[in-house]
Amino acid sequence: METIKFEMQDGVGTLTLNRPTRKNAIDAVMREELKEVVFSLPQNRDLRALIITGAGGTFCAGGDISVMGAGTLAPEEGRHRMRHDYLSWIETLLRLEIPVISAVEGAAFGAGFSLALTADIVLADSSSRFCMSFMRLGLVPDCAAFYTLPRIVGTQRAKELAFSARELNAEQAHVLGIVLEVLPQGRVLERAQQMARCFALAAPAALAMTKRAMNVSMNSSLDTMMDIEADAQAVARTSQWHTDAVQRFLNKKPSAFQWPGSLD
Structure with a gap:
């Protein structure tokens, strides 16, 4: 290039x-x-x-x-x-x-x-x-x-x-x-x-579906967004990332996803 x-x-x-x-x-x-x-x-x-x-x-x-x-x-x-x-x-x-x-x-x-x-x-x-x-x-x-x-x-x-x-x-x-x-x-x-x-350490499916939903929200009805939410959450709940995150929580371990508050 x-x-x-x-x-x-x-x-x-x-x-x-x-x-x-x-x-x-x-x-x-x-x-x-x-x-x-x-x-x-x-x-x-x-x-x-x-x-x-x-x-x-x-x-x-x-x-x-x-x-x-x-x-x-x-x-x-x-x-x-x-x-x-x-x-x-x-x-x-x-x-x-x-x-x-x-x-x-x-x-x-x-x-x-x-x-x-x-x-x-x-x-x-x-x-x-x-x-x-x-x-x-x-x-x-x-x-x-x-x-x-x-x-x-x-x-x-x-x-x-x-x-x-x-x-x-x-x-x-x-x-x-x-x-x-x-x-x-x-x-x-x-x-x-x-x-x-x-x-890069976050749940890829959850990120993708959240972004897509936010991008269409301003042009969509409440009913449409409720349907998108229900469908997306049903998919997210089946992900291995979610399963692992629940286990980490139950075992009192920190989440793999931690938002960086600010530069040191």
Whole structure:
């Protein structure tokens, strides 16, 4: 891979955007490499959690503006490219049945902001800046931000962030619920790894079903969610993980799953 790195250790995958001289901006090569790697993730049965991050102190500056003016696409061709070259792998990320953590340092602008929002948990260090910068280029939010952002901050605030293209620092993003935790500069990846290792020890079926249920909850009725809950719990109760956890409890042993409270 020329523009990204993917590494796995103890069930934790780390996907690193690796064009630091271009602030990890997404060009055609990175787009294709991301698609190749992301499409392989659902088939990786050893993968228990995923971290998305950027090299060189920047998460992702968005699309590479230096190549945006290269050629003019007809609307039909441009739509096809967005749907199949971008949104296909973004959709795969959103549907992964494992916890995904974005570890953000520096800028997460445009498509970089959208990419961060595909995660279940967004962590940022104090240097981070977020911006739905599309309006500055006469574009609309992409990479599924129309779906993710309103669900996180609400429709009115999502409109304001898209209309204004204003920057948020890490604390402002935290107040809006975009960021779960703000870490000291240089420690965000460490915290993401700590969380991911914890997820790697959790019940995979319970995690997968919990994520899927949460993802559809806002578009579903009470009756639908009750059915999903009943079905999921029936499956979870038959898992070996649950059986072992009950035995550990009865034998007064600590649970194999222990959420890490904070960095030491």
